[in-house]
Structures are given as structure tokens and as C-alpha cells.
Amino acid sequence: MGYQLELRHFNYFIAVAEELHYRKAAERLFISQPGLSRQIKQMEEILEAQLFIRNKKKVSLTPAGSYLKGEVEFILNHLELTKKQLKLIKEGSSGALRIGFLGSAMQKVVPNLLVRLRDRFPNIETSLDELSNHAQVNAVLKDKLDLGFVRLARVPKELAIKPVFEDSFSVVLPKNHVLSQSSFKGMKQLKDESFILFSQDYSPLYFDKVMSICEDAGFTPKVSHRSVHAQTIFTLVENNLGIAIIPTSLQNGFDLNVKFIELKKIKQRAQLSVIWKKDNRNPVLEHGVNLLLNQS
Amino acid sequence: MGYQLELRHFNYFIAVAEELHYRKAAERLFISQPGLSRQIKQMEEILEAQLFIRNKKKVSLTPAGSYLKGEVEFILNHLELTKKQLKLIKEGSSGALRIGFLGSAMQKVVPNLLVRLRDRFPNIETSLDELSNHAQVNAVLKDKLDLGFVRLARVPKELAIKPVFEDSFSVVLPKNHVLSQSSFKGMKQLKDESFILFSQDYSPLYFDKVMSICEDAGFTPKVSHRSVHAQTIFTLVENNLGIAIIPTSLQNGFDLNVKFIELKKIKQRAQLSVIWKKDNRNPVLEHGVNLLLNQS
DNA sequence: CTAATTGATAACCCATAGGCATTAAATAGT
DNA sequence: ACTATTTAATGCCTATGGGTTATCAATTAG
Structure with a gap:
């Protein structure tokens, strides 16, 4: 007494329940027949239920044993599945x-x-x-x-x-702005514009880069508005409230009344x-x- | 090596996974801490997967461990059910x-x-x-x-x-409320009341239905209190802390100083x-x- | 810097799973 | 009827390994 049910019992039980023959079941489990006999007996004591009827020449399942067989098969199958799934998780494929x-x-x-x-x-x-x-x-x-x-x-x-x-920067201008793709020669032409930028604390790196672009062109930009949303920035530009400098790839996916001029000659890149x-x-x-x- | 997974490992694993503390888990299992450490380690070797992260002062589950915990809980629960059923079958019950x-x-x-x-x-x-x-x-x-x-x-x-x-809804009012069965004409009369409801996360469906009842009446209810117990809700209403809307059948079995008005004309039903x-x-x-x- | 608390290791002990030998019962063959 | 054969159960023994105590190393709290 005081014994605990273990998975070992389940495997032994299934073997006997399938073979309905202790010696054959023992062979299949690579253990001795007496050992198997004792484990099954112990299992019956733990569960306080007779699982097999043995009359010295025939082994058969009791109703309780038959029910248990189904449940144990289910549990063992579920366990196998769990092990497989665990392997997948460990490998990171799940x-x-x-x-x-x-x-x-x-x-x-x-x-x-x-x-x-x-x-x-x-x-x-x-x-x-x-x-x-x-x-x-x-x-x-x-x-x-x-x-x-x-x-x-x-x-x-x-x-x-x-x-x-990595991405180049582009200038965003309202459609009616005097500058165009062909007339644009360099950042210096924009030194008197007011700028709309992403907030410094939203993206300090971006902010620094824009500053350095202007610095290289020899001026310090007037910053009129700051925002965290590209959409907002475009709308502000559209309404003539200033011009913007953004990572070039951002221009995709919006349909707005602004024009973009890519700063191909500028060394700064948005990364x-x-x-x-x-x-x-x-x-x-x-x-x-x-x-x-x-x-x- | 050559070790086998046993139910013992499962019980130990669950204890550690719940306590996230080896010594406490060991106490709960009535075994020593070193023994537990070794068994868990062995379990990890058998499954070839790390289950816990221990950095000397904190124990936590890996993703694999977390997954395993759920499955093992399921298996152990199912096993308990099986044992119970087995006992009943043995006793001739179904x-x-x-x-x-x-x-x-x-x-x-x-x-x-x-x-x-x-x-x-x-x-x-x-x-x-x-x-x-x-x-x-x-x-x-x-x-x-x-x-x-x-x-x-x-x-x-x-x-x-x-x-x-399926059940209609009823309004719960304090005994001294100006409205009564006969003077009640519709939910609109309650638009300025504050409401006491079952918590949203306790019963989202109920919560949504009450909201939709008020919406149909053209207002958004002020919700002053939330509770998970009908008893509590009734007591709050009794003490003039607000009014409530509940499934009608809930009014049975309580003896309280409140009045109920069934919302017969409302399409929403508690199911x-x-x-x-x-x-x-x-x-x-x-x-x-x-x-x-x-x-x- | 000390004291306390954590999980991991090391060495040991003993409970018990499983082995071998044997027994008792049941069947099959002559 | 009497072996011969085969079954599961019993008794005894061994050794694997689960669990113990003592201790360590690392971390945190005061």
C-alpha cells in the first residue's frame, strides 16, 4: 500500500489487455512474466478494482478493465502527441x-x-x-x-x-509649390521654408538626420509643426502649412495632393x-x- | 539515460510550474528540495526540452514548459475522472x-x-x-x-x-422609487439613472445586451457599480445606489426591499x-x- | 559587507522493480 | 488415467534509482 499509479503500469496494462496472455505480454515488454504479474496485481490494488479475470488458462478483461483500456489508450496517445508538439516548440517551428x-x-x-x-x-x-x-x-x-x-x-x-x-530621404511639397522635380537643384533652395517633422522624442534618429541634412546645406530649419503620424504630416503639407522631409518609402500607400522629390545626392539615409x-x-x-x- | 517518463514527474512538474519556487513546491509535495531538483532535471533530459528558466533567484516557465503545463493538467484531470468512473463502474453505477x-x-x-x-x-x-x-x-x-x-x-x-x-429582462428599482409597474412606460424614463450591472468580463454577453437595450431607448447608461453577485446588486439597489437590469428569472429566491418591472416590450432576451x-x-x-x- | 535565501551537487541509504527458481493449477496427448 | 506441457502466482534475491542530509555557489536584501 501507499503505492502510486505510474505510466509504467499503463504500458504494462495495455500489453496484457491486448495480448490477453501474461507471458507473451511480458516478452513484448522485455521483462519477466513474474514481474509483470506483480505489477498488474499492484495496479489493481491501487485502483481498488479487478481488471482481469484469470482462470489459469485464459485471461480476459472485466468491464472495468475494458473501460480503463479505452481511457488509458486515449491518455497514452495524447501524451505521444504532446511530446511531438513539444519537440516542434523546442525547435521553434511552432x-x-x-x-x-x-x-x-x-x-x-x-x-x-x-x-x-x-x-x-x-x-x-x-x-x-x-x-x-x-x-x-x-x-x-x-x-x-x-x-x-x-x-x-x-x-x-x-x-x-x-x-x-535603408532608404533615401524625400522632400514633400504641396502640389502648387514653385519647385518641381526638374527645377530642384539642392536643399539650399529650401532654406526659408518652414518644416513639418516627426516629433523628436518619437524618433530622435530621424530628427537628427533631418537636422544634419539642413546643416550640410548651410542652414538651420524653422520647424513649424511636429507629428507622430505620416498621414498628419502629409495633410499639413497639402494645406500649405509647411514642407516635410521623410523616408522615401513612406510615400507609398497614401493618395494625396502632394509631390515628392527624392534627395538622391544626400549622404544621409533613413534606416x-x-x-x-x-x-x-x-x-x-x-x-x-x-x-x-x-x-x- | 534510459529513464522513462512517469506520472510522478507530472505531479512534480505541476507543483513547480504553479509555485515557480523549488523549495515551496518540494514542501507541498512532501519531499526534499534536492530530490525535486533532480526529478525535474531528469524530466527535462527525458523530454529533451528545457522547461524552466532558473536564474538563482527566479524560476519561470519556457514556452515549451508553458505548453506542457496545459497538456499535463489535462492529462491529470482526465486521469482523475477515469479513476472516479472506474470506481462507479465497479460499484455497478454508470x-x-x-x-x-x-x-x-x-x-x-x-x-x-x-x-x-x-x-x-x-x-x-x-x-x-x-x-x-x-x-x-x-x-x-x-x-x-x-x-x-x-x-x-x-x-x-x-x-x-x-x-x-430564454428569459426577458427586468428593471430592479428601490421600493421608494417614483416609478411603478403602472407608471412605467419605457426605458427612456430611466435615462438619467445610474446603473449597477454584472461586470463585463464576468458576462460580456449580458453586458452587451444591457447596453443595447439602453441604446435602443436612445441613451448611454451611466454605470456606477459592477458586481458578480446578484445578491450584491440587489443590496446596492435597495440602498439607493442605482438601479439594475437583470434576467427576470433571477428575482426568485431573494427576499429584498426592491421592486421589479419586467421589460415585456423589449426585444433583447437573456439566454x-x-x-x-x-x-x-x-x-x-x-x-x-x-x-x-x-x-x- | 554580512546575512539570508535561492537552486544545484555530492554522497549515502533503502525501498522496490524486476530477475530467477519454483509451485499450483489447468489443459492436451497418449 | 497419467504424464507432459503450459499457464499465472509466490518466494526470495539483487541492484537500480528515488529520496535523504549536508553542503556549495550564486544572488539579493539590509
């Missing part, structure tokens, strides 16, 4: 990847990653959250996100950061980076990062 | 039915089912648990309950759901549904469901 992104990163990189993830690992579930640079860094640090897409130069030392996309926590244990993360960095 | 219910479902449907079950199948044992909608869904999913009585519109796809009772797991293996479940749905 699980969840929580992704954060800046509004301005949706144009190419993130959709591309999602498509390739679904193709290669259909069992991985993804979730998306649009968040600011700062909120993403915090979320990744706190293990609320696995991956973040940010425009930042430096991040806390717990995080890894890798550039994934988008992925961040993740170095000691994040989510095995899925590795696949995500690989897929992003080893572009094929 | 099985057990574990029922969960919302407090507000006891008035008619559940007692009715219990009486008819005992008449038709005197050998079926029943057990009852009062649980929230959410807790019932989880319990049914994990094989802790066979039947649940909930107020929900949608449930996970593993579950079946069927409406069993109670049964849920069960589609692949539940309890042989008795079918009898219970049939008795409920094929009302005689």
Missing part, C-alpha cells in the same frame, strides 16, 4: 512571435517577413502592434514583444539591434532596424531573426 | 456528471436537469460547482467539468454550445446556454445533454 513596428515600417519589411514566416513555418502564430520607438524598446525589454522595428541608433545593452532596411532581447528564450525568435537577416 | 453553473442559472434549469437525471438515471452521480463563465469554459476545456451553464454567445471551437433557456467539450469521453455526458435538449 509557437508565437510578437512583433512591434513603427507606422513607417509597414511598407515593405514587415509584410515581407510575415509572408515568409507563414510560408516556411505555418505553425507559427504572429501578432502585430503599432508602437513608438520608445514603447517598443520597453516592451521588448519586458518580454512583451519578441521583435521590434525601430528607427534608433542605440538601444540598451540587453538588446540586440540590426539594420534591415530601419530590428531589435530583440539577447536572452529572449522564445525559440521562434531565432527563425524570425534569421529570416530577416539572411535575405535570400 | 458514471458521474460534473456540472458547472453561473449563480444566475440555478433558478430553474439546473435543478430541473438534476431532478430528471435522478429519475431517469438513478445511478449517475452528479457534482455541482458555481463558477464564472470564463472559469467554466476553461474547466470544460481541461476536462474538469462535463457540462457548463453559461451566458455566452461564442465559445472556443472545441466546445459545443446550445441555448437552453442561458449549455456547453460541453465535443470530444469529451464521459459516456454519461450524452444522457445529460439529451435530457436537456429533448425537453419532454
Whole structure:
């Protein structure tokens, strides 16, 4: 007494229930017949129910034993399934990847990653959250996100950061502006305009780059408005409230009454980076990062 | 190596996964901490997967461990059920039915089912648990309950759901309120009252319906208090802290200083549904469901 | 910097799963 | 009827490994 039911009992029980023959069952289990006899007997004592009827020449299941056989088979099958699934999770081919992104990163990189993830690992579930640079860094640090897409130069030392996309800048002008693609010669022509920019604390890197572009052209820009939404910035430009400088790829996906002039000769580039926590244990993360960095 | 997974490992694993603390888990299991450490380590070797992250001061589950916890809970619950059924079969009975219910479902449907079950199948044992909608869904999913009585519109796809009772709504007013059965003309008269409702996460369906009743009357209700107990709601109304809208049948069984006005002309109805797991293996479940749905 | 608390290791002990030998009962063959 | 054969159960023994105590190393709190 005081014994505990174990999975061993289940395997032995199934063998006997299928063979209906102790010696054969014992052979199949690679143990001795007396050992098997004792384990089955013990099992019956633990469950306080007779499972087999043995009359010295024939073994058969009692109703209780027959019911138990079905349930034990179910449990063992479920367990096997669980082990297989566990292996998949361990390898990272199943699980969840929580992704954060800046509004301005949706144009190419993130959709591309999602498509390739679904193709290669259909069992991985993804979730998306649009968040600011700062909120993403915090979320990744706190293990609320696995991956973040940010425009930042430096991040806390717990995080890894890798550039994934580089982009030129473009000037955004109202349709009726005097300058055009052909008449535009350089930033100097814009030194008296007032500028609409992304807020400095929303994306300090972007802000610095715009400043440095103007500095290279020999002036300091007047900044009239700041916003965190590309949509807002375009609308302000449309209404003649100023001009803007944005990462070129942002112009896709909007249908507005503005014109874009790409700054091809400017050395500054807008870069988008992925961040993740170095000691994040989510095995899925590795696949995500690989897929992003080893572009094929 | 060559070790086998046993039920013992499962029990130990669940203890650690719940406590997230080896010493406390060991105490709960009445074994020593080193023994527990070794068994968990062994389990990880058998499954070839890390289940916990321990950094000397904090224990947490890996994604694999978290998945395994759910499955192991299911297996252990199912095993408990099997043992119970086995005992009943041995005693010549046909099985057990574990029922969960919302407090507000006891008035008619559940007692009715219990009486008819005992008449038709005197050998079926029943057990009852009062649980929230959410807790019932989880319990049914994990094989802790066979039947649940909930107020929900949608449930996970593993579950079946069927409406069993439909009810009008009633307004609950303090005894001294100016409105009465005869002077009540419509919900519009209540647009300036503050409302006491069941919490949204306790019963989202109920919450939505109340909102829609008020919306139909052309106002958005001020919600002053939320509770999960009908008793509490009645007491709050009694003390002039607001008025409530409840399923009509709930008014039975309480003796309180409030008055009820049934909303006969309102299209919204409170409905109670049964849920069960589609692949539940309890042989008795079918009898219970049939008795409920094929009302005689 | 000390004290306290964590999980992991090491060495030991003994409970028990499983082995071998044997027995008792049931059947088959002559 | 009497072996010969085969069944599951019993008795005894061994050794694997689960669980113990003592201790360590790492981390945190004061």
C-alpha cells in the first residue's frame, strides 16, 4: 500500500489487455512474466478494482478493465502527441512571435517577413502592434514583444539591434509649390521654408538626420509643426502649412495632393532596424531573426 | 539515460510550474528540495526540452514548459475522472456528471436537469460547482467539468454550445422609487439613472445586451457599480445606489426591499446556454445533454 | 559587507522493480 | 488415467534509482 499509479503500469496494462496472455505480454515488454504479474496485481490494488479475470488458462478483461483500456489508450496517445508538439516548440517551428513596428515600417519589411514566416513555418502564430520607438524598446525589454522595428541608433545593452532596411530621404511639397522635380537643384533652395517633422522624442534618429541634412546645406530649419503620424504630416503639407522631409518609402500607400522629390545626392539615409532581447528564450525568435537577416 | 517518463514527474512538474519556487513546491509535495531538483532535471533530459528558466533567484516557465503545463493538467484531470468512473463502474453505477453553473442559472434549469437525471438515471452521480463563465469554459476545456451553464454567445471551437433557456429582462428599482409597474412606460424614463450591472468580463454577453437595450431607448447608461453577485446588486439597489437590469428569472429566491418591472416590450432576451467539450469521453455526458435538449 | 535565501551537487541509504527458481493449477496427448 | 506441457502466482534475491542530509555557489536584501 501507499503505492502510486505510474505510466509504467499503463504500458504494462495495455500489453496484457491486448495480448490477453501474461507471458507473451511480458516478452513484448522485455521483462519477466513474474514481474509483470506483480505489477498488474499492484495496479489493481491501487485502483481498488479487478481488471482481469484469470482462470489459469485464459485471461480476459472485466468491464472495468475494458473501460480503463479505452481511457488509458486515449491518455497514452495524447501524451505521444504532446511530446511531438513539444519537440516542434523546442525547435521553434511552432509557437508565437510578437512583433512591434513603427507606422513607417509597414511598407515593405514587415509584410515581407510575415509572408515568409507563414510560408516556411505555418505553425507559427504572429501578432502585430503599432508602437513608438520608445514603447517598443520597453516592451521588448519586458518580454512583451519578441521583435521590434525601430528607427534608433542605440538601444540598451540587453538588446540586440540590426539594420534591415535603408532608404533615401524625400522632400514633400504641396502640389502648387514653385519647385518641381526638374527645377530642384539642392536643399539650399529650401532654406526659408518652414518644416513639418516627426516629433523628436518619437524618433530622435530621424530628427537628427533631418537636422544634419539642413546643416550640410548651410542652414538651420524653422520647424513649424511636429507629428507622430505620416498621414498628419502629409495633410499639413497639402494645406500649405509647411514642407516635410521623410523616408522615401513612406510615400507609398497614401493618395494625396502632394509631390515628392527624392534627395538622391544626400549622404544621409533613413534606416530601419530590428531589435530583440539577447536572452529572449522564445525559440521562434531565432527563425524570425534569421529570416530577416539572411535575405535570400 | 534510459529513464522513462512517469506520472510522478507530472505531479512534480505541476507543483513547480504553479509555485515557480523549488523549495515551496518540494514542501507541498512532501519531499526534499534536492530530490525535486533532480526529478525535474531528469524530466527535462527525458523530454529533451528545457522547461524552466532558473536564474538563482527566479524560476519561470519556457514556452515549451508553458505548453506542457496545459497538456499535463489535462492529462491529470482526465486521469482523475477515469479513476472516479472506474470506481462507479465497479460499484455497478454508470458514471458521474460534473456540472458547472453561473449563480444566475440555478433558478430553474439546473435543478430541473438534476431532478430528471435522478429519475431517469438513478445511478449517475452528479457534482455541482458555481463558477464564472470564463472559469467554466476553461474547466470544460481541461476536462474538469462535463457540462457548463453559461451566458455566452461564442465559445472556443472545441466546445459545443446550445441555448437552453430564454428569459426577458427586468428593471430592479428601490421600493421608494417614483416609478411603478403602472407608471412605467419605457426605458427612456430611466435615462438619467445610474446603473449597477454584472461586470463585463464576468458576462460580456449580458453586458452587451444591457447596453443595447439602453441604446435602443436612445441613451448611454451611466454605470456606477459592477458586481458578480446578484445578491450584491440587489443590496446596492435597495440602498439607493442605482438601479439594475437583470434576467427576470433571477428575482426568485431573494427576499429584498426592491421592486421589479419586467421589460415585456423589449426585444433583447437573456439566454442561458449549455456547453460541453465535443470530444469529451464521459459516456454519461450524452444522457445529460439529451435530457436537456429533448425537453419532454 | 554580512546575512539570508535561492537552486544545484555530492554522497549515502533503502525501498522496490524486476530477475530467477519454483509451485499450483489447468489443459492436451497418449 | 497419467504424464507432459503450459499457464499465472509466490518466494526470495539483487541492484537500480528515488529520496535523504549536508553542503556549495550564486544572488539579493539590509
